[in-house]
Amino acid sequence: MSGGGSDSGKKCGLFELIVFVVAIVFGTACSILSKTMMSLHGEGKTGETEQFEKPIFQTFGMFLGMCFGLVMHYVVCCFRIPFPGYTHGADVINGATTTTSETTALLALKKGEDSAGQPTTPTWMYFFLAIPAIFDLGATALCMMGLRYIDVSIYQLLRGSGIIFVAIMKQHILKDHLYRFQWVGVFFNVLSVFMVGSTAILSESKKDHPDEDDNGSAGRAFLGILLVMLGALVQAMQFVFEEKVLTMDIPSPPLLLIGMEGLWGTILCLVVVYPLVYLLPGDDHGSYEDPFNTWFMFKNEPHIQIAFAVYFVAIFGYNFFAVLVTFLLNSVWHAILDNFRPITVWITDLFIFYVISTSFGEQWTVYSWIQVAGMFVLLYGTAIYNAPNAGSISLEGDWFALGLDFSPEYDSIRREELEREQDEQFKQRMLHHKMGSSFFGEIPPSLV
Known part of the structure; x- marks a missing residue:
């Protein structure tokens, strides 16, 4: 929940929790598969065996996978499949059943549907949805450039701090003011990210780079940190923009948002990004990333094809459920995800190492206890942010609240929830009364 605005009435219930957990599963699979694909080898265009380190190709694959959202969007619309964010001129309206053609017409007029109850989207929306694709592409490019100068552990740490940017923009741009206890939840989320990131940093040995000049190394590290932080900022702009698009007066359905973002991202990769990275100098046959070499390796190596196919499904699943998280909850929850x-x-890497194969995954170290503590801090912060809903933690002066007491804010939320339920019940009674009215031309007030 949030302090107001478009989040009014939103809370993390059982259904939202299931969507959130499924998104985590797909997100974890994406990261593991991305890491696995980068470690595969295949024959390059010169006939030599090369490692398939192709970050731009993976970005292209991400957008290509998201395009499947357009297929699902039109299937949902054509077959009138119940789905979050879609209305099909349902016969049951706020508990009042009706079968008259007048009701269908009124619903179509109100919700922007045709006479058959199908959602209609203005033409400009299809072009408007290029903006989140540009944000996503810009964030990926900045982070990939920054990753060249810093360790992966620091990279993950900096990306996780993007939740701060999301919370600030949500409050000052979307005007959805967070409660003070929610800011506490955000703080613990950020703290957990730093704890998790610190374990990998502590595990790094300085002897890996004994001959490197300190000043040059510091300068490159600073540039890398700056680029990744800019990437996190742009990514936060994407999350907030997606929430805005999903809650506008003429909102974009979630599947259309995913599909169009994927389509625009695919086009931009083909006509802008790939020509650019081909011309930029690098280690891939003289280019930052050679698309011709990428295609040659992909075409001739079945293992890469299989890994990409699974990655394609996983990346669509992750983006699909992540957008649902934004729709059902908000952009801060997307950042928490x-x-x-x-x-x-x-955790998955530990399982792979100790259960499946020691050739993959990650080994337990003395610093792993910090990651365990970070996991509990993350769960603690998320439970604080979700208060006072079921399964959350309310900071009301108890020992686990660390002396913090936000009881007045929780009471205010409960009063607003009660008033909203009473108002909804009143609207249902009035709508039922209006639907039974003998005055055919009268429009129910809740449809105006």
Whole structure:
């Protein structure tokens, strides 16, 4: 829940929790598969065996997978399949059943549907949805450039701090003011990210780079940190923009948002990004990433094809459920979702190493206890943010509240929830009365 605005009435219930957990599963699979695909080898265009380190290709694959959202969007619309964010001129309206053509017409007029009850989307919306694709592409490019100068552990740590940008923009741009206890939840989320990231940093040995000049190394590290932080900022702009698009007066259905973002991202990769990275100097046959070499390796190596196919499904599943998280909850929850990924990836890596094969995964170290503590801090912060809903933690002066007491805010939320339920019940009674009215031309007030 949030202090107001478009989040009014939203809370993390059982259904939202299931969507959130499924998104974590797909997100974890994406990270593992991305890491696995980067470690595969295949024959390059020169005939030599090369490692398939192709970050731009994975970005392209991400957008391509998201395009499947357009297929699902039109299937949902054509077959009138019940789905979050879609209305099909249902016969049951706020508990009042009706079968008259007048009701269908009124619903179509109100919700922007045709006479058959199908959702209609203005043409400009299809072009408007290029904006989140540009944000996503910009964030990925900045983070990938920054990753060249810093360790992966620091990279993950900096990406996780993006929740701060999301919370600030949500409050000052979307005007959804967070309660003070929610800011406390955000703080613990950020703290957990730093704890998890610190374990990998502590595990790094300085002897890996004994001959490197300190000043040059510091300068490159600073540039890397700056680029990744800019990427986190742009990613936060994407999350907030997606929430805005999903809650506008003429909202974009979630599947259309995913599909169009994927379509625009695919086009931008083909006509802008790939020509650019081909011209930029690098280690891939003289280019930052050579698309011709990528295609040659992909075409001739079945293992890469299989890994990409699974990655394609996983990346669509993750983006699909992540957008649902934004729709059902808000953009801060989307950022919290991303903060769970380093921990779930770490747990999965431990499982792979000790249960499946020691050739993959990650080994337990003395610093792993910090990651365990970070996991509990993350769960603690998320439970605080979700208060006072079921399964959450309310800070009301108890020992686990660390002396913090936000009882007046919780009472205010409960009063607003009660008033909203009473108002909804009143509207249902009035609508039922209006539907039974003998005055055919009268429009129910809740449909105006």
